[in-house]
Amino acid sequence: xxxxxxxxxxxxxxxxxxxxxxxxxxxxxxxxxxxxxxxxxxxxxxxxxxxxxxxxxxxxxxxxxxxxxxxxxxxxxxxxxxxxxxxxxxxxxxxxxxxxxxxxxxxxxxxxxxxxxxxxxxxxxxxxxxxxxxxx
Amino acid sequence: xxxxxxxxxxxxxxxxxxxxxxxxxxxxxxxxxxxxxxxxxxxxxxxxxxxxxxxxxxxxxxxxxxxxxxxxxxxxxxxxxxxxxxxxxxxxxxxxxxxxxxxxxxxxxxxxxxxxxxxxxxxxxxxxxxxxxxxxxxxxxxxxxxxxxxxxxxxxxxxxxxxxxxxxxxxxxxxxxxxxxxxxxxxxxxxxxxxxxxxxxxxxxxxxxxxxxxxxxxxxxxxxxxxxxxxxxxxxxxxxxxxxxxxxxxxxxxxxxxxxxxxxxxxxxxxxxxxxxxxxxxxxxxxxxxxxxxxxxxxxxxxxxxxxxxxxxxxxxxxxxxxxxxxxxxxxxxxxxxxxxxxxxxxxxxxxxxxxxxxxxxxxxxxxxxxxxxxxxxxxxxxxxxxxxxxxxxxxxxxxxxxxxxxxxxxxxxxxxxxxxxxxxxxxxxxxxxxxxxxxxxxxxxxxxxxxxxxxxxxxxxxxxxxxxxxxxxxxxxxxxxxxxxxxxxxxx
Numbered sequence: 001x002x003x004x005x006x007x008x009x010x011x012x013x014x015x016x017x018x019x020x021x022x023x024x025x026x027x028x029x030x031x032x033x034x035x036x037x038x039x040x041x042x043x044x045x046x047x048x049x050x051x052x053x054x055x056x057x058x059x060x061x062x063x064x065x066x067x068x069x070x071x072x073x074x075x076x077x078x079x080x081x082x083x084x085x086x087x088x089x090x091x092x093x094x095x096x097x098x099x100x101x102x103x104x105x106x107x108x109x110x111x112x113x114x115x116x117x118x119x120x121x122x123x124x125x126x127x128x129x130x131x132x133x134x135x136x
Numbered sequence: 137x138x139x140x141x142x143x144x145x146x147x148x149x150x151x152x153x154x155x156x157x158x159x160x161x162x163x164x165x166x167x168x169x170x171x172x173x174x175x176x177x178x179x180x181x182x183x184x185x186x187x188x189x190x191x192x193x194x195x196x197x198x199x200x201x202x203x204x205x206x207x208x209x210x211x212x213x214x215x216x217x218x219x220x221x222x223x224x225x226x227x228x229x230x231x232x233x234x235x236x237x238x239x240x241x242x243x244x245x246x247x248x249x250x251x252x253x254x255x256x257x258x259x260x261x262x263x264x265x266x267x268x269x270x271x272x273x274x275x276x277x278x279x280x281x282x283x284x285x286x287x288x289x290x291x292x293x294x295x296x297x298x299x300x301x302x303x304x305x306x307x308x309x310x311x312x313x314x315x316x317x318x319x320x321x322x323x324x325x326x327x328x329x330x331x332x333x334x335x336x337x338x339x340x341x342x343x344x345x346x347x348x349x350x351x352x353x354x355x356x357x358x359x360x361x362x363x364x365x366x367x368x369x370x371x372x373x374x375x376x377x378x379x380x381x382x383x384x385x386x387x388x389x390x391x392x393x394x395x396x397x398x399x400x401x402x403x404x405x406x407x408x409x410x411x412x413x414x415x416x417x418x419x420x421x422x423x424x425x426x427x428x429x430x431x432x433x434x435x436x437x438x439x440x441x442x443x444x445x446x447x448x449x450x451x452x453x454x455x456x457x458x459x460x461x462x463x464x465x466x467x468x469x470x471x472x473x474x475x476x477x478x479x480x481x482x483x484x485x486x487x488x489x490x491x492x493x494x495x496x497x498x499x500x501x502x503x504x505x506x507x508x509x510x511x512x513x514x515x516x517x518x519x520x521x522x523x524x525x526x527x528x529x530x531x532x533x534x535x536x537x538x539x540x541x542x543x544x545x546x547x548x549x550x551x552x553x554x555x556x557x558x559x560x561x562x563x564x565x566x567x568x569x570x571x572x573x574x575x576x577x578x579x580x581x582x583x584x585x586x587x588x589x590x591x592x593x594x595x596x597x598x599x600x601x602x603x604x605x606x607x608x609x610x611x612x613x614x615x616x617x618x619x620x621x622x623x624x625x626x627x628x629x
Contacts, residue, residue, distance in 0.1 A: 027303060040303050044310050051317050087320070090270055094313060097277045098306075104281055105302050108288045111295035124296065 012053040019046035033112065033119045037105045044098040048091045055084040138184060142197035142210040145181045145220065146262045149174050153254035160247020167250035168235055174254060175231060178261070179224040182217070189217040190624065204267070204327040211267040211329075214624040215471065219264045219394045222478045223387060225609070227257045229602040230382045233486050236598040237379035237493060242289060249289065253383060256282040260391050269316050269326045269403070272395065273309065279391070280305050280359065283384050290377035297375045301368040308358025308365065315352035318344050319403075328403050335404065349404050350415065353396060360392035362456055363426030366449050370433075373448070374441040374498070378489035381441065386481035389448060390474045393455045397471060400459060416460040420546075423457030424554035426450075431561035439498040440488050443565060444481075447524060450558055451477045457551045458539045466542020468621055469535050475620070476523070476531035476613055483520035483606040487513050490599050500569055507573035514573060516603035521566035523610045526559050531613035538621075 007014060023046060026039020063082040109119065116124050152174035159166035185195060195212040198204070212220070234253070238246050259279025266272050284305070288298030320326060322344050323334040335345060361369040373385050427450050434446035451473070458470030490513045491506060492498050507514035523532035536555060543552035613620070 024307070027307065033299065036303055040306050043307060047310050047314050047317065050314070051320075054317070054321050093270075093274055097274065100281055101277070101302065101306050104284055104288075105299060108284070108295045108299040108302065111288065112299060115292070115295065128293070 013050070016046050016050040016053070019043075019049065031121050033109050033121060034106070036121075037102060037109065040105070041098060041102055044094070044101075048094055048098075051087045051091050051094075055087040057083055138188060138195070139197065141181045141185055142195050142212050142265050143199065145178050145185075145224075146210070146258055146265055148177055149254045149258040149261065153251045153258065156254055157247045157251030160250075164246065167247045168231070171231055171250045171254055172228075175224060175228045175257070178257075179221075179228050182221040182224045185212050186217045186221045189214045205325045205330050208266070208268040208271050209327065210265045212265055215394070215397070216264045218471075218475060218620070218624050219391065220261055222475045223257065223260050223264065223391070226386050226478055226482050227253075227383060229482065229605055230486070232598040233382050233489065233602050234379040236596050237377070237382075237489060242377065242379075245289065249286070249379065252282045252286050255279075256286065256383065260387055263391055264394055267328045269319065269328060269331065271326075273313050273316060276309055276312070276359070276395075279388070280309060283388055286380040286384060287372050287376040289380065290375065293371070293375040294377065297368075297371040301372040304365065304368045305359055308355045311351050311355030311358070313355075315348045315350075315355060318348035318351065322348075328398070331403050345404075349399070352399055353415075356392050356395050356399070357456065360389045360396070360452050360456070361449055362452055363422065363429060363449070366426070366430075366452075369449060370442050370445040373445040374439060378493055382482065382485050382489055385444070385448060385485045386478045389452050390455075390478050393452065393459070393470070393474055396456070397459060397467075397474075416462060419460040420457045420548050420551050423453045423460070424548075424551040427453040427457070427551075427554040427558045431558045434565055435561060438500050440492060440500050440503075440569070441485075441498055443500075443569075444484055444488055447484075447562070447565075448477075448481060450562075451481075451524075454536075454539060454555065457548070457554075458542060461542055461546040461548050461551065463542040463545045465538050465545060469538030469540075469542055472531075472538065472617065472620060473535035476535045476610075479606055479609045479613055480520050480523040480530075480532055483516055483603065483610060484524070486599060486603045486606065487517035487520060490603070491517075500572055503569070503572050505573070507570075512600045512603065516600075516607050517573075518570065519607040519610055521562075521570070523614075525562045525566060529614040530610050531617065532610075534614055534617040 020043055023039045023041070023043030026042060027036050028039075030036055030039060057080060060081060060083040063085040065082075112124070113119055116127050118124060118127075152170055156167040156170040156174075159170060188195060189212060193214075197210040199208045199210070201207070203209070231253075234249070238249055242249070256279055259275045259277075259282060262275035263272055263279065266275065284298050284302045287301060288295045316326070319331055322342060323331050325331060325334065358365040369389075373381055376384065430446045430450040430453060434443045434450070437443050437446065455470045455473050455477070458466045458473065461467075490510065491503065494510065495503065495506065507517075519530070523530035526532045526536040528534075536559065540552055540555055543549075543555065
């Protein structure tokens with residue numbers, strides 16, 4: 001019962017850790033280069049999910065203040081009523097970074113494919129050790 | 137104007153990168169001219185900032201005028217000014233060298249190359265200038281992605297090496313991002329000085345903060361090629377085109393060490409970083425192991441650029457071990473080694489690039505008598521090699537001196553022994569190359585059908601002048617070590 005309480009209270013952290021290790025497993029154990037790249041992306045996505053999960057609050061609503069025009073100060077705003085928007089903003093940047101990383105990675109994978117005609121890592125290693133000079 | 141400099145020094149290369157890669161459509165020479173102008177301006181700006189922060193001043197720049205913790209602020213203190221000056225001078229010196237090589241390596245892709253070059257410098261400068269931890273992650277990834285692209289631009293094995301580097305480097309940067317997340321959860325702010333004031337005295341025992349520090353350091357050490365995360369560096373730097381190794385090799389790992397120094401001193405504080413638990417003992421001894429292992433591997437290989445890459449790994453071991461040894465002398469040695477190692481590596485890689493471009497191959501067993509035909513390159517290479525071995529008055533001697541003093545004061549005898557032992561191994565490595573280069577007879581280099589024949593001439597003026605300039609820096613930094621330490625480094629520590 002104790003363990004069940006611990007797990008269910010922090011279930012968002014458990015999800016993120018499991019995703020992270022799925023991603024790392026993909027990077028390490030899979031043979032195909034594109035699968036490695038996708039594993040790296042899953043790993044980065046898990047970190048993004050972790051950040052976003054920290055911004056949620058119990059009974060919080062969207063962080064947009066109604067009726068706050070430039071004329072008149074309006075009433076005070078309790079921060080605990082609104083979800084924290086800062087991690088969302090930071091993670092927008094991180095998502096862009098991970099998209100750019102995948103772009104560069106896939107471009108490099110295309111070049112590797114043109115060179116060695118395969119995307120499987122063990123075949124590439126065989127070709128290198130047998131002195132395949134490549135087409136470029 | 138000088139208040140705007142911390143912001144300008146990052147923004148000017150950013151926009152110049154866009155202009156440089158676009159102007160390639162107009163004329164082949166415009167990208168180079170724009171890069172020269174942009175980097176001249178930033179070098180001038182960095183020297184101005186260096187003068188202003190000597191003796192402990194700081195320059196603050198708040199993006200869009202929003203003060204922290206709401207906004208992102210850029211702060212140049214003495215350490216940042218030193219590293220920024222090193223980055224800009226290295227970049228400016230390397231521009232003519234890459235111009236000489238782009239014509240051989242990739243003649244149609246000059247405009248994107250200069251765009252990537254300037255973006256790489258933007259990323260590195262921003263890493264050293266910023267005071268916001270998340271902004272550091274973004275600029276880290278900017279510099280890393282452009283680095284991957286610059287390395288992958290070559291032929292043969294470079295795309296595979298660059299992809300390898302990409303995967304390992306992105307995993308490292310993601311660990312750093314995770315560490316930032318832990319810090320943000322606990323402190324609620326991302327500004328470095330605010331994090332520091334919040335960690336002391338409230339939170340320094342919190343397991344989250346300790347884990348955050350461990351994650352950040354692990355992530356950055358992956359990017360700095362510290363054993364055992366060094367696997368990407370030798371193949372990436374050895375297979376990269378000559379035009380890009382001159383800029384990537386001296387700078388990437390050193391700026392990562394700067395980030396670790398910044399994490400240890402400004403964000404987490406030296407009590408947490410160095411003295412509080414056994415991590416520093418582990419890291420220093422591991423650094424000693426990495427130095428010895430890298431030295432042996434450098435001894436084993438016969439390709440010139442691979443040997444130099446393993447020497448870079450060894451230097452990273454010096455810096456990490458020196459910083460985590462904890463005494464002020466060792467930290468001074470580590471910080472001054474950032475600057476010195478940038479100069480030494482620049483000199484060595486320019487010389488190595490010149491040699492491998494002329495010979496079309498990399499193997500030192502075929503380099504008989506090369507130095508008698510390329511005297512200036514030989515001078516540069518010998519100067520850089522002496523600096524790596526650690527012979528006065530080159531700068532390498534002084535940083536090793538500080539590191540050894542600090543290591544003995546901290547009772548880290550394994551690390552000190554590794555430092556001395558690696559100097560011997562460096563001597564063996566380089567003297568082997570010297571013997572091949574100077575003393576054996578005419579080499580029997582076969583025609584490889586490219587029409588250049590077997591006439592080896594000196595490298596072009598584009599290459600020789602920066603080489604001599606970097607050699608001059610090596611010696612000048614050696615003489616100026618006392619002043620640098622007194623004005624810039626002892627204030628930080």
